[in-house]
Amino acid sequence: MxxxxxxxxxxxxxxxxxxxxxxxxxxxxxxxxxxxxxxxxxxxxxxxxxxxxxxxxxxxxxxxxxxxxxxxxxxxxxxxxxxxxxxxxxxxxxxxxxxxxxxxxxxxxxxxxxxxxxxxxxxxxxIPAMTAHRCLTSDGPIDGRTVLVSAGAGAVGRAAIQLASWMGARVVSTASTDEKAQIALDAGADAVVRYQESDATDQLREAAPEGVDRVLEISLADNVLLDLSSLNEHAVIVVYADDARTTLELPVRRMLFGNVTVRFMVIYHTPRAALLAAATDLTAxxxxxxxxxxxxxxxxxxxxxxxxxxxxxxxxxxxxxxxx
Ligand SMILES: NC(=O)c1ccc[n+]([C@@H]2O[C@H](COP(=O)([O-])OP(=O)(O)OC[C@H]3O[C@@H](n4cnc5c(N)ncnc54)[C@H](OP(=O)(O)O)[C@@H]3O)[C@@H](O)[C@H]2O)c1
CATH class of the missing domain: 3.90.180.10 (Medium-chain alcohol dehydrogenases, catalytic domain)
Structure with a gap:
């Protein structure tokens, strides 16, 4: 062959x-x-x-x-x-x-x-759709919740926007350019934040006045302060990428009093039952x-x-x- x-x-x-x-x-x-x-x-x-x-x-x-x-x-x-x-x-x-x-x-x-x-x-x-599915579902249903999907024009991010919308969530995404913002909107995002702009936190508060319940995060180092700016109490940030920085400072008190959960996930170490459930949901x-x-x-x-x-x-x- x-x-x-x-x-x-x-x-x-x-x-x-x-x-x-x-x-x-x-x-x-x-x-x-x-x-x-x-x-x-x-x-x-x-x-x-x-x-x-x-x-x-x-x-x-x-x-x-x-x-x-x-x-x-x-x-x-x-x-x-x-x-x-x-x-x-x-x-x-x-x-x-x-x-x-x-x-x-x-x-x-x-x-x-x-x-x-x-x-x-x-x-x-x-890999992208299974990763998006696992990030969206590992902490309970998202129906009626607001999800912030970073990197909405990326393969994982775009799949996450489509799946989260299908699951009944309100979706806010992020992008660095008009072209990428349009990809996220076309995928079904309700709003897009230009995360590299100086007023990104204002954009996010305007896009999600009800607050954010879940975050799919590609770069905790770059975006943790943006994420925290609109998080509801007991929100979960799921980090799915490693941007080669090995250490990171976190605003611990702010996260403590927000009851924030940060979890990390890698698709290769996901239980088989969850992968099979993802395959079933993706088919649906x-x-x-x-x-x-x-x-x-x-x-x-x-x-x-x-x-x-x-x-x-x-x-x-x-x-x-x-x-x-
Ligand atoms: N944990 C896992 O199991 C798993 C599974 C799949 C992929 N990954 C990892 O996830 C990453 C993305 O994969 P992919 O296939 O979606 O890649 P991709 O299709 O190349 O998309 C990457 C996207 O990330 C955005 N981006 C880059 N840096 C960013 C930052 N600091 N903040 C916000 N957005 C940022 C870029 O758009 P902007 O120009 O808008 O920034 C781009 O659209 C890779 O590092 C990959 O290795 C991990």
Whole structure:
């Protein structure tokens, strides 16, 4: 099969594209003929780490994708063959990422794709939509609550806006430019705060006069004071990204008297039951028309390195690879 892979960590130039043997599904696994591979920041970060592989070993990058199950391993229902699916975590503890014509994953990581959904939407779900879902649901229902979603034009942020709106929340988001603010509004945000402007706290108070109950935070270091400026008591801030700063000063007394909870979450360590619940909810959201396609930047498989560079450079929208 044609695959992109690397045999050592480093810049995107370590990625090669050539023919290798296709994987064979083991017990409990399905094999997927990939149509579209979705790239996340985690994919180029994983590749960039210094690492060396034993002779003959390799890593195919990218966690997310969409395609069709064409083979199943022992103990998997053969009726799954022919099913269109979206997949997540393909490269987690596995060499078989989605930047290739075939991959294998445990069958629970291959989720039926509703017939009206494009492969591109399926490949864009995975890590961002599961992360958004987990952040929104880990502290109880959000129906009738106000949620502040930072980074509303990002893959996680945009999915969070759409899911939170679908779940019945009022959503305020943040963005740095008009273009990104419009993406957040188009996704369903009720208001957008230009978080880098000097009057951002005033903008947020105006956008959420009722106060904020939940925050999905991409950068606690940058935004904690903005978040706290409108938090209701007992609010929860869920931090889902690490912006490379290792330490942070917090206004402890203010947070203490606000009964604020700060939690951190990484999708890879989320319990399987929560991931399965997320997959069920995402299917329902798709069927309800609540999850629409973001803007895509598409690359051929041969340009996997350029595609990962585009994600690293902060391309607006979702970067996908079309697999031949
Ligand atoms: N915890 C997890 O399991 C998990 C899962 C998925 C992703 N992540 C991490 O989450 C981050 C975002 O992922 P993504 O796929 O959504 O990336 P993305 O699509 O590239 O979006 C990043 C967005 O973040 C915004 N942003 C950057 N710095 C910001 C700041 N200080 N305050 C507010 N907004 C900021 C940018 O827009 P502006 O120009 O408006 O700032 C941009 O729209 C990455 O670091 C990724 O590794 C973590």
């Amino acid at each position: 044609l695959a992109a892979y690397y045999t050592e960590g480093g810049p995107s130039s370590v990625i090669e594209v050539s023919e290798i043997d296709a994987p064979i599904p083991s017990k409990g696994e399905v094999r997927i003929r990939i149509a579209v591979s979705g790239i996340n920041p985690t994919d180029w970060k994983a590749r960039s780490r210094p690492q060396s592989f034993a002779p003959g070993e390799f890593q195919i990058p990218n966690q997310d994708g969409a395609g069709v199950i064409d083979a199943v391993g022992p103990e998997v229902d053969e009726r799954r063959i022919g099913e269109r699916v979206w997949i997540f975590f393909a490269a987690w503890d596995s060499r078989w990422g989605t930047a290739a014509q075939w991959t294998v994953v445990p069958e629970w990581q291959a989720v039926a794709l509703p017939s009206q959904s494009s492969d591109a939407l399926g490949a864009a779900l995975g 959201a798709i069927n309800a028309g609540a999850l629409s396609e973001p803007h895509f930047a598409r690359f051929p498989l041969e340009q996997t390195a350029e595609a990962q560079d585009a994600v690293e450079a902060g391309t607006v929208g979702k970067v996908l690879i079309d697999v031949p």
